[in-house]
Amino acid sequence: MGTLTYDSKLTVSLDDRVLAHLQPVIWSKLRRGEPFSFTWTDPMRPGLGRTSVWLSPHIPLAFEYFGSRAPRLNPLWLDALSKAANSPGGLSIVPEPEASEAP
Numbered sequence: 747m748g749t750l751t752y753d754s755k756l757t758v759s760l761d762d763r764v765l766a767h768l769q770p771v772i773w774s775k776l777r778r779g780e781p782f783s784f785t786w787t788d789p790m791r792p793g794l795g796r797t798s799v800w801l802s803p804h805i806p807l808a809f810e811y812f813g814s815r816a817p818r819l820n821p822l823w824l825d826a827l828s829k830a831a832n833s834p835g836g837l838s839i840v841p842e843p844e845a846s847e848a849p
Contacts (some may be wrong), residue, residue, distance in 0.1 A: 747812040771827045776803045783836030
């Protein structure tokens with residue numbers, strides 16, 4: 747389990763594989779100066795339900811991984827996460843598509 751820390755105040759634990767796929771999607775949007783929302787659920791923290799933050803290039807964001815090896819990225823998942831990030835609802839963690847789901 748890695749962590750995503752937002753504004754040095756809010757930390758969420760996420761699987762390293764999920765985090766590795768979120769990072770390029772988030773960096774891509776922020777590098778272009780595009781603020782957007784990110785919403786997730788944290789099953790490890792009972793009673794909290796959903797959390798939503800506004801990601802902006804001006805707010806500190808840190809990705810920390812438990813493992814030292816970067817997982818192989820699934821381009822279909824990156825595409826699905828990017829589409830979510832560019833939607834009116836903002837980025838959310840969508841299920842990872844399998845390679846057999848390619849169009």
